[in-house]
Each structure stands twice: as C-alpha cells, then as structure tokens.
Amino acid sequence: MTILTLDTRAFIAAAPKGLRAECGGLTPAQFYDRYCEHTGHIRLSDWSLAGNGSAECVATLEFADQLRTFSTTGSPVAAMTSALYDAGYPVEILQFHQRRTEAGTATFVQCEVNGRRGWGAAMADDGAESTIRAMIACVNRIAR
Template sequence: MTILTLDTDMFHAAAPKGLRAESADLTAAQFHVRYCGHTGPIRLGDWSPAGSRSAEFTATLEFADHLRTVVATGNPVAAMTSALYEEGYPVEILQFHQRHTAAGTATFVQCECNGRRGWGAALSDDSAESTVRAMIAGVNRLGR
C-alpha cells in the first residue's frame, strides 16, 4: 500500500456536486473524517496487483472474526460487491465518481446497504485500490 499525503481541500473540491452540497458545512478535514473513515466492521488488510496486468488485484478484507481474500480481474466494483454480499453486506453502488488529481485517484461512491444510503470516499495512487477503499468507507459509514 502506498501512503499519500492528502491535500484535504483538493480532495473535498474533487467530490461530485451532490456530495459537496451534502457536506457544505464541513471543513475539508471534517469531510475526510466523515467520508473516508477507517473505522467500522470492514478493513482493507492488504492490497496488491495480482499479476502483470493492471486490471488484476488481490485484496484482503478483515472482518471481526475472519479474513477474506478477493482475487479479481477486471472491475473492482463487481468483485467487491460480490464479496461484500457474500459476507452479509448487500451493497449497491448508486453513484460512482472518480477524478484524477495531482495527489492520486480520488473515488467517491454513494452506497445503499439494507435500506440506508451514504457516501464513501478514498484516495490512492492506484485507481482500483481507490475504488475498493471508497466502497469499504461507504459500507462502514452505513454500519455505524
């Protein structure tokens, strides 16, 4: 995993219009805490490209009592949605926005899980990792 220095003002500015409106009263730092939070029932334990093709990846998800490794080729949204569903998190992605910034790829997803809706966001130098982290942030936010 690559650790990036986050320019929270830039990250907040990259958010889609609906999310910026929803979070208009938050500072950039508060936005990061609310939408990119790393607390909740699911954590990304490990991330790595699975092969020589950039569309392959391996993600290890940490749940309260076990680990699950997801190896996928292609679409990280489909792979994560399937894995989360099998773990009891029937998440649906309602909106997906990705922006390439000077700091990396910013991903914003609006999720619905068990009748609740909320946004998750993440930043990474790898677009697939950014997607996976945003999805986890969204599901964790809904689980609070």
C-alpha cells in the same frame, strides 16, 4: 499499497456536486472523518490486481478481527461488490465518480446496503485502490 499525503481542500473540490452540497458546512477534517474513515466493521488488510485483459483481484478483508480473502476476476468494483456481498453486505453502487488530482486518484461512491444510503470517499495512487478504499469507507459509514 501507497499512503498519500492528502490536501483535503483539493479532495473536497474534486467531489461530485451532490456530495459537496451535502458536506457544505464541514471543515476538511470533518469531511475526512465522515466520508473517508477507514475504521469500522470492515478493514482492508491487503489487496492485489493482476492479469492481462481480465484482471484477477485478490482482497484480504478484516471483519471483526477475522481475516477473509476473496479472489474474483473482473474490475475492482465487481470484485469488491462480490466480496462484500459474500460477507453479508449486499452493496449496490448508486453513483460512482473518479477524478485524477495532483495528489492521486480521488474516488467518491454513493452506495446502498439493506435500504440505507451513504457516501464514501478515498484517495490513492491508482484508481483501483482508491475505488476499493472508497467502497469500504462507504459501507463502514452505512453499517454504523
């Protein structure tokens, strides 16, 4: 996994219009704390993507200090959705936006879990890691 230095203003500018409207009065730091926070019930400990054609995704997630490893064939979105569902978080992706920026790939997801909706966002070197991190940020935000 690669940790990127984040230009938060450029990151916010890459967000979809609905999210930009929702966070209009926030400072870049407040935006990051609200939508990108990587602390909460779920943490990503490790993940990998391998295979040709149909990819195998392996993610190790930490739930309340317990590590659980999930392995699924398919896209990172399908793998993370399946892993979260198996862990008791039936997540539905309502909106998905991904944009390449100078700093990396920005991903913005609006999810619903048990009737509650919210946005999550992440930036990473590649789209798969950015997607996984945005989904976890979103579920953590909803589950608070």
